[in-house]
Amino acid sequence: MNNLGKYLAVKKEKLILRSLTFFYIGILIIFPIIALIFEAFQGGVHSLWQNIFSPQALYALRLTFFTALIMVVINVISGTATAWVMVRYNFPLKNIINSLIDLPFAIPTVVTGIMLVSLYGPNSVVGAFLGKRGIEIMFAKPGIILAILYVTFPFVVRTVQPVLMEMDPDMEEAAKTLGASSPMTFLRVTVPTLLPAILTGAALSFSRAMGEFGSIAIVAGNIPFKTQVASVYIYGELESYNQQGALGLSVVLLFCSFFVLVFLNLLQIWSRRHEKKQ
Amino acid sequence: MGIIIKNICKRFGDFIAVDNVSFEVKEGELVALLGPSGCGKSTILRIIAGLETPDSGEIFLTGKNVTTLAPQKRKLGFVFQHYALFKHMNVEKNIAFGIEIQKKSKAEIKSKVEKLINLVKLQGYERHYPDQLSGGQRQRVALARALATETKVLLLDEPFGALDAKVRENLSQWLREFHQKLNITSIFVTHDQNEAIEISDKIVVISKGRVAQIGNAKQVYEHPNSKFVASFIGQVNVVDAVVKNGQIFVKGANLELKLPAKKELKNGDIVLLVRPEDVIIKKKGDNTRDLLAIIKRIHYRGNHYEIDCLVNGMELKLIEYKRNVFQDNWKENQKIFLNFRTFRTFQAEEGHQHLHRKLKETGYIE
Numbered sequence: 012m013n014n015l016g017k018y019l020a021v022k023k024e025k026l027i028l029r030s031l032t033f034f035y036i037g038i039l040i041i042f043p044i045i046a047l048i049f050e051a052f053q054g055g056v057h058s059l060w061q062n063i064f065s066p067q068a069l070y071a072l073r074l075t076f077f078t079a080l081i082m083v084v085i086n087v088i089s090g091t092a093t094a095w096v097m098v099r100y101n102f103p104l105k106n107i108i109n110s111l112i113d114l115p116f117a118i119p120t121v122v123t124g125i126m127l128v129s130l131y132g133p134n135s136v137v138g139a140f141l142g143k144r145g146i147e148i149m150f151a152k153p154g155i156i157l158a159i160l161y162v163t164f165p166f167v168v169r170t171v172q173p174v175l176m177e178m179d180p181d182m183e184e185a186a187k188t189l190g191a192s193s194p195m196t197f198l199r200v201t202v203p204t205l206l207p208a209i210l211t212g213a214a215l216s217f218s219r220a221m222g223e224f225g226s227i228a229i230v231a232g233n234i235p236f237k238t239q240v241a242s243v244y245i246y247g248e249l250e251s252y253n254q255q256g257a258l259g260l261s262v263v264l265l266f267c268s269f270f271v272l273v274f275l276n277l278l279q280i281w282s283r284r285h286e287k288k289q
Numbered sequence: 290m291g292i293i294i295k296n297i298c299k300r301f302g303d304f305i306a307v308d309n310v311s312f313e314v315k316e317g318e319l320v321a322l323l324g325p326s327g328c329g330k331s332t333i334l335r336i337i338a339g340l341e342t343p344d345s346g347e348i349f350l351t352g353k354n355v356t357t358l359a360p361q362k363r364k365l366g367f368v369f370q371h372y373a374l375f376k377h378m379n380v381e382k383n384i385a386f387g388i389e390i391q392k393k394s395k396a397e398i399k400s401k402v403e404k405l406i407n408l409v410k411l412q413g414y415e416r417h418y419p420d421q422l423s424g425g426q427r428q429r430v431a432l433a434r435a436l437a438t439e440t441k442v443l444l445l446d447e448p449f450g451a452l453d454a455k456v457r458e459n460l461s462q463w464l465r466e467f468h469q470k471l472n473i474t475s476i477f478v479t480h481d482q483n484e485a486i487e488i489s490d491k492i493v494v495i496s497k498g499r500v501a502q503i504g505n506a507k508q509v510y511e512h513p514n515s516k517f518v519a520s521f522i523g524q525v526n527v528v529d530a531v532v533k534n535g536q537i538f539v540k541g542a543n544l545e546l547k548l549p550a551k552k553e554l555k556n557g558d559i560v561l562l563v564r565p566e567d568v569i570i571k572k573k574g575d576n577t578r579d580l581l582a583i584i585k586r587i588h589y590r591g592n593h594y595e596i597d598c599l600v601n602g603m604e605l606k607l608i609e610y611k612r613n614v615f616q617d618n619w620k621e622n623q624k625i626f627l628n629f630r631t632f633r634t635f636q637a638e639e640g641h642q643h644l645h646r647k648l649k650e651t652g653y654i655e
Contacts, residue, residue, distance in 0.1 A: 186386070188361075
C-alpha cells in the first residue's frame with residue numbers, strides 16, 4: 012500500500028508539472044495564435060483573401076520578401092566572412108570587435124532606425140553628400156535593406172563561428188595533399204561543413220527581417236507602393252481602424268514564421284543525416 | 290630515388306621545433322620517425338608534405354627539389370592521426386576525392402575506387418559515412434584515399450595512435466604488407482617504439498628536434514649511440530661504474546664488482562646501460578663476481594615477469610620469461626645474485642643519479 016501511495020504521489024507530481032507546462036505554453040503561445048486565426052477567418056475566407064491580395068498589401072508583402080532576400084544574400088557572405096576572420100586570424104582588439112558583433116541585438120531597433128537616419132538622412136553630411144549624387148538611402152528601399160542588415164547581422168556570424176572553431180583543420184589540409192587548390196578546398200570541403208550553420212543563420216535572419224518594424228518604420232517611413240513593408244502596413248491598417256486588413260497580412264507573416272520553423276527543424280535532421288544510426 | 294631531407298630547420302617563435310635535420314629514405318623503404326611527443330617528428334613530416342614551410346634546408350622527392358612547392362603539387366599521400374576524413378562524403382566519395390581532382394573519366398574513377406575498397410577490405414561500406422565507421426575502418430578509408438592518387442610516397446602521422454591496442458597491431462601489420470605489395474616509399478611518425486621496431490625498415494630517432502640515431506631496429510636497439518636512444522627504445526637500467534686500469538667496477542655493490550671491459554676505457558666514472566632482459570638472476574652466486582640484491586617487487590606481465598631489485602639502494606629492473614618454473618623460485622624480499630649478460634658503456638659526465646632523474650623528468654623511463 013505504501014508503495015502504491017508513493018507511486019501515486021510521484022504520478023501526481025508528474026501530472027501537475029506537466030499540466031502546468033502545457034497550460035503556460037498554451038496561454039502564452041498557442042492561444043494568441045488561435046485567436047488571430049479565428050479573428051482573421053471570421054469575415055470569411057473570401058474577405059481574408061481580398062485583404063491579402065489588395066494591391067497595397069501585396070506590394071508590402073513583396074517588398075518585405077525581396078528586401079529580406081537581398082539582406083539574406085549579403086548577410087550569408089558578410090556573416091561567413093566575419094566568422095572566418097574572427098576564428099582564423101589574430102589581430103589587436105579582436106575581443107572588443109567580437110563583442111561588438113552582438114551590439115545590434117542589444118540596441119532597441121527604434122534606436123537603430125534613428126541612428127541610421129542621423130547618419131544617412133538628408134540633413135546629415137553623409138546623406139546630403141550621397142543625395143547630391145542621386146543616391147537616396149533614407150525613405151527609400153536601400154534604407155530598408157540597411158536597417159534589416161543592421162538588426163540581423165549577428166545571426167549568421169554567431170551560427171557559423173562555433174562550427175568553424177570546431178572544424179578540424181586536418182580536413183582542409185587533407186584536401187590540399189590530395190591536390191585540391193585553395194578555392195576548390197573551400198568549395199568542396201569547407202562550405203559543405205559550414206552549410207547547415209550558414210542556412211540556419213540565413214533562416215533566422217530572414218524570419219527576423221520579415222517581422223522587423225521599429226527600425227524600418229523610422230528609416231523607410233510609410234509610403235504605400237514605395238517603402239511600406241508588411242509590418243508597417245499592418246500597423247497602418249490598425250491605425251486607420253481597418254482590423255481586417257491588418258489580420259490578413261498578420262496571418263501571412265505567421266505562416267512565414269511557421270515555414271521557417273519547419274525549415275530549421277528539417278535542417279537539423281538533414282545536417283545529422285550522416286551520424287550513427289545503429 | 291626516394292626522399293632526401295637536407296638540413297631542415299623550423300622555429301615556432303622562440304621554440305626550435307626542428308634543428309638541422311637530415312636523413313634519406315630509399316625508394317621502397319618504410320621508415321619510422323620515432324621520438325617522444327613534442328620532439329618535432331610530426332613537424333618534419335608536415336614539412337615534407339608542404340603543410341609547413343621550413344626556415345631553411347631542402348627537401349627532395351624522387352630526385353626533385355620540392356622545398357618551395359605547394360602541397361597540392363607534391364603528389365604524395367598523407368594520412369592524419371585523426372583520419373581527417375570528409376565528414377559530408379561517404380566512403381566512396383572520400384576515396385574518389387583525389388582522383389576526381391585529376392579529372393579522370395567516370396569509369397576510371399569507379400574502377401579505381403572499387404580496387405582501393407577491395408585493398409582496404411571495406412566492401413559493403415561504400416555508402417557509409419565516416420561517423421558510421423569504427424576507428425580502424427576510418428583509418429583504412431584515410432589510407433585508401435591517400436593511395437588513390439597513385440602516389441609513390443606515403444606519409445603517415447601517428448597513423449595508429451588513436452586506435453585500440455588490438456586494432457593497432459592488426460593495422461600496422463597490414464600496413465607493412467601492403468607497403469611491400471604496392472612498392473611505395475613511406476615515412477611514418479610514431480612515439481611507440483614497438484610499432485617502429487615491428488614494421489619499419491629503418492628508424493630515425495628524433496630527440497628535441499634533432500636526429501639522435503638512424504639505423505634499422507636491431508642496430509638502434511642493440512647498439513644505441515647515446516643514453517637517450519638506449520633509454521627511449523626499450524627499457525634500460527642505468528648503472529654507475531668506474532674504470533680502473535681498463536677494468537669496470539660497479540659502484541654501489543657491497544663489493545666493487547669486476548666486469549669484463551670489451552674495449553679500451555679511460556680511467557674514471559662511466560655509466561652502464563643494461564637492458565632488463567640482459568640481467569641474469571641467480572639464487573646462488575659469488576660476492577666477488579655477482580651483485581648481491583634483494584627482490585623488491587615482482588610484476589606479472591602475462592608471458593613474462595618484471596622484477597624490481599635493490600642493489601644497495603640502486604634499483605634494477607629485470608625480465609624473466611616463464612620458461613622456467615619461476616613463480617615458485619622467486620619471492621619478494623628474497624636475497625639473490627645478479628649479473629649482466631651484456632651492457633653498453635657511456636661517459637658519465639652527468640652521473641647516474643642526475644641522468645636517472647633527467648630521464649624520469651622527460652618521461653623516457655618510469
